[in-house]
Amino acid sequence: MSVSIGQTPLIRVVSHSLHINAITVTSPHSISKRFPFIFSLHRSTTATPPPNLRAVRRRSSSSSSASTMSYDRQLAAAKKAASLASRLCQKVQKALLQSDVQSKSDKSPVTVADYGSQALVSLVLGKELPSFPFSLVAEEDSEDLRKEESRETLHRITELVNETLASDGTIDISPLSEEDVLKAIDNGKSEGGPHGQHWVLDPIDGTKGFVRGDQYAIALGLLDEGKVVLGVLACPNLPMASDEKKGCLFYAQIDAGTYVQSLDGSPPTKVHVSTIENPEEASFFESYEAAHSLHELSSSIAKKLGVKAPPVRIDSQAKYGALSRGDGAIYLRFPHKGYREKIWDHAAGYMVVAEAGGVVTDAGGNPLDFSKGRYLDLDTGIIVTNKKLMPALLKAVQDSIHERSSSL
Ligand SMILES: Nc1ncnc2c1ncn2[C@@H]1O[C@H](COP(=O)(O)O)[C@@H](OP(=O)(O)O)[C@H]1O
Ligand SMILES: [Mg+2]
Ligand SMILES: [Mg+2]
Ligand SMILES: [Mg+2]
Numbered sequence: 001m002s003v004s005i006g007q008t009p010l011i012r013v014v015s016h017s018l019h020i021n022a023i024t025v026t027s028p029h030s031i032s033k034r035f036p037f038i039f040s041l042h043r044s045t046t047a048t049p050p051p052n053l054r055a056v057r058r059r060s061s062s063s064s065s066a067s068t069m070s071y072d073r074q075l076a077a078a079k080k081a082a083s084l085a086s087r088l089c090q091k092v093q094k095a096l097l098q099s100d101v102q103s104k105s106d107k108s109p110v111t112v113a114d115y116g117s118q119a120l121v122s123l124v125l126g127k128e129l130p131s132f133p134f135s136l137v138a139e140e141d142s143e144d145l146r147k148e149e150s151r152e153t154l155h156r157i158t159e160l161v162n163e164t165l166a167s168d169g170t171i172d173i174s175p176l177s178e179e180d181v182l183k184a185i186d187n188g189k190s191e192g193g194p195h196g197q198h199w200v201l202d203p204i205d206g207t208k209g210f211v212r213g214d215q216y217a218i219a220l221g222l223l224d225e226g227k228v229v230l231g232v233l234a235c236p237n238l239p240m241a242s243d244e245k246k247g248c249l250f251y252a253q254i255d256a257g258t259y260v261q262s263l264d265g266s267p268p269t270k271v272h273v274s275t276i277e278n279p280e281e282a283s284f285f286e287s288y289e290a291a292h293s294l295h296e297l298s299s300s301i302a303k304k305l306g307v308k309a310p311p312v313r314i315d316s317q318a319k320y321g322a323l324s325r326g327d328g329a330i331y332l333r334f335p336h337k338g339y340r341e342k343i344w345d346h347a348a349g350y351m352v353v354a355e356a357g358g359v360v361t362d363a364g365g366n367p368l369d370f371s372k373g374r375y376l377d378l379d380t381g382i383i384v385t386n387k388k389l390m391p392a393l394l395k396a397v398q399d400s401i402h403e404r405s406s407s408l
Contacts, residue, residue, distance in 0.1 A: 071222065071230045071253050077128035078220050078232040079251055084124060085117040085203065085218045086234040086263055088164040092116070093210060104144060109207050112153055114140055116160045117203035117218055119184040125199060127171055137374055138188025138201040139344050145182060154178050192343060194226035194371035202344040206316025208289055217316040221347030226371025229254045231351025235318040236263060241325060250321040252355035258324050271325035273358040277388045282329035283309040285319040291336070297400060298332040304396040320349025323384060324356035330393060334363070334381035341376040353384055360384045363401060365394050
């Protein structure tokens with residue numbers, strides 16, 4: 001079966017589940033209610049974009065007196081970098097060849113687009129912010145790419161990066177060599193930490209979704225003295241709610257709200273998380289990949305809360321973006337035992353949701369601490385919702401975890 005809007009088939013039924021541009025749910029029930037971001041106007045208000053040079057509060061963990069500081073210049077550079085990277089990724093996803101997929105030592109798929117995106121973001125930030133100290137904590141490194149068997153891949157990545165820069169035309173970098181690209185990728189080796197400013201980059205979050213042709217995100221955050229102060233999420237396959245056009249750019253700066261605009265540059269719209277207070281009306285997001293999050297635990301939490309809708313499974317931090325504009329009310333993430341979450345999988349998404357009025361904590365109700373280096377130190381999992389629903393959600397999470405551990 002397929003359902004179309006215009007020429008674009010949006011839904012196809014795949015083995016008893018609905019598959020909507022990467023979103024799989026378990027039963028064909030009230031599609032328009034469950035996917036407001038595709039089928040109807042979302043709950044956001046149009047607003048003027050934040051003025052340039054607006055002073056925002058900067059919270060410093062090392063000083064009790066808060067100073068005022070704007071991150072407008074970093075935000076503009078981050079938006080430009082993420083938009084360009086998403087152009088590169090879209091090109092690769094369209095023509096994704098099996099040879100573009102490599103296996104890193106941890107066996108996760110990594111594509112030419114992951115490397116190309118990281119190189120581009122690193123180069124664009126450096127070029128746009130020459131007077132700022134540069135430190136980047138990013139997922140990929142060049143070790144595998146420097147091997148003899150990766151010669152062709154490196155050539156392809158260098159070509160893609162050069163083509164993307166040339167297509168933009170505003171960044172004055174003469175054609176880059178393969179070594180320039182390797183160096184740009186390795187600029188992401190910073191350890192982050194509680195002092196100074198550090199960019200935090202996931203060049204493609206949701207690589208598995210990307211390879212499947214589904215959702216993914218380019219996620220870029222900025223830490224200042226251990227706190228996230230801005231976040232940009234480019235989600236090339238997520239439809240803009242109002243007109244079903246695909247390609248969203250979410251961005252947020254501390255104390256300045258969250259905005260979304262289309263990746264091709266529509267005026268920004270201010271967004272807010274869902275105001276639902278009754279869990280029966282809430283829907284929840286979780287990873288598409290069962291290996292990334294315990295689906296049975298989410299389902300027991302949802303049952304306890306009285307959530308009626310089945311889970312919306314979607315790859316990447318597009319979940320945080322969708323939540324920030326009220327597409328769903330809850331995001332549950334419970335990695336299998338022993339998995340350590342990385343800061344680049346959450347920094348940008350956290351900021352986008354927090355500035356849209358949402359709350360992000362670990363399963364113990366503690367705020368996420370991005371100051372500890374490349375990893376997050378967590379109690380069990382990550383939960384996200386609005387302020388009204390959080391107390392009931394936290395109780396359901398803790399009860400379910402307790403029941404699960406006593407039954408193991
Ligand atoms: N076993 C595991 N448990 C939890 N998360 C995992 C995991 N293996 C990989 N991941 C992380 O899950 C991210 C994708 O999240 P999601 O499931 O929300 O799409 C991956 O990001 P990358 O795709 O950037 O590697 C990866 O960092
Ligand atoms: Mg990865
Ligand atoms: Mg990731
Ligand atoms: Mg990644």
